Amino acid sequence: MFDSFIEQVLTPVTHDLGGFKVHRTLPHKARTMVGPFLFFDQMGPAQLDAGGGIDVRPHPHINLSTVTYLFDGAINHRDSLGTAKRIEPGAVNLMTAGHGIVHSERSPGDERAAGPQLSGIQTWLALPDGKEEIDPAFEHVAADDLPVISDDGILTRVVMGELWGRRAPTTALAGAIYADIRLRAGASVPIDAVAEERAVYLAFGEATLEGMPLEAQRLYVLRPGIAATLRSETGARAMLCGGDAFATKRHVWWNFVSSRPDRIAEAKRAWTAGEFPKVPGDDKEWIAIPEVPNTVSYP
Template sequence: MATVETSVLQTITPVTHDLGDFKVNRTLPGRQRTMVGPFIFVDEFGPARLPAGRGMDVRPHPHINLATVTYLFEGAIEHRDSIGSHAVIEPGAINLMTAGSGIVHSERSPQEQRADGASLYGMQTWLALPDGQEEIAPAFDHVPGDALPLVEDDGASARVLMGTLWGASAATPQHSPTIYADILLGAGGAIPIDSGADERAVMLVGGETELDGQPLDLFALYLLRPGHDARLSSAAGGRLMLMGGQAFPTRRYVFWNFVSSSRDRINQAKEDWKALRFALIPGDDQEYIPLPEVPLTVSYP
């Protein structure tokens, strides 16, 4: 029988940021590891119910050389960006925003959800763009839940969010080979994890689950050994995210909301944001997040 030592290459404990109304658990980037496949930023937020009249308000801020992926378990987020995109994401759908050469966006709780207090529970991840595609044109894709395949078997279901898993392929665009899935295990349910990707990791986001018979800690990121045929199971029921893809051959640096293979490019983006040279967001151009002196998100060293 496999043990956690044979299944798991590395376990990354989250750093928790208490934002007052809700908490964010961050596993990437960190001192232990920067990336898993193209995933270079992994945040889990909630579950939380905000006070009546309140909502989440992430003011306009910039990104370069990456793609953001937003996925919700509960609640809704209204997205606006500087190329004119406007969409409300709800559970089961994907928002993929490709920053490329540069984009500004905001994320807020829809107004109609604020009276009773908005609920927040979900994932925000960033994907580094591959060599030769870091400066592509910005783009935005909203993929509804009914365009994402649902695989069901043995008391388990898995919604394929990106890439191909269990023989099913998602419609979500990808810039490099990527896998991403939302796995629900019923009581007594089990599911094997495809072993084809270069790098794979799982995160328990609710309930209880075992990996090859070993219990998982909530919100920790477990990097699986390459080629290992792992199996997830749950006696009482649980929910997990599976993520990964092709390993990157060249390093990526992170500073605040900027990701790039070039430190000089990041420094240029910092100066451009301070000088207000990024495009504005139609319908949300009255405020912005200033460049921090010491950001919470950085690459090491």
């Protein structure tokens, strides 16, 4: 009865990374992309052990942008451009890989003693045709610089693109909309039909979409051109993502994305051969290419 406004419901694959779980809804066997979004991970929430933390060793990317957005905790980002930037809740880190970048993500030292908290969303965006091989870049947008819409029981931060007349300063190389929507008890918001492809993800709490109860950690892809209302009786936190549909298919294998499978094969060879740049200040460790990656798109 709900197929008039819901196109697909994508259930997650959950990975236990030792101390915290990651729920991955994109790429999915049923669908690779929603607008430019082709990777969607919810990290945590988790309280890590005292003295511990996350240590994502240096690893490569091509032909994509990573978008890191935290609900709780902090992460130190370093990359082969020489960037060293701490991200905290409400801010956004946008790293554009272009023809190739290497980065690491680790819990800050001052967070480790008491045991770091970790909760947030990491997404990847495909770069548009003609821009896959641009120069790598990094951009940090502070929480205070992102538009916040507060009215009638809602508190929404626009992370990328434009929502309800407010535009984020975050660079968007492809047409994209990305927002963090918090609903207090009894509040509702319209999910307008302003993007070609849109999806709603319930991170926490209870919510309905056009009266249909949502399950947490599911990505609900809306039919194009159909508006809907997101409502919560007891409080919720949800993400809205989407944007312009891509005419050209993107392939995903491990940390590599491209419109050309042969470009991914070349990136695999180059990483194995040590031809990617190093991360200044974090060049003693790295992640080897897995035989069977957790992240793949499907034919």
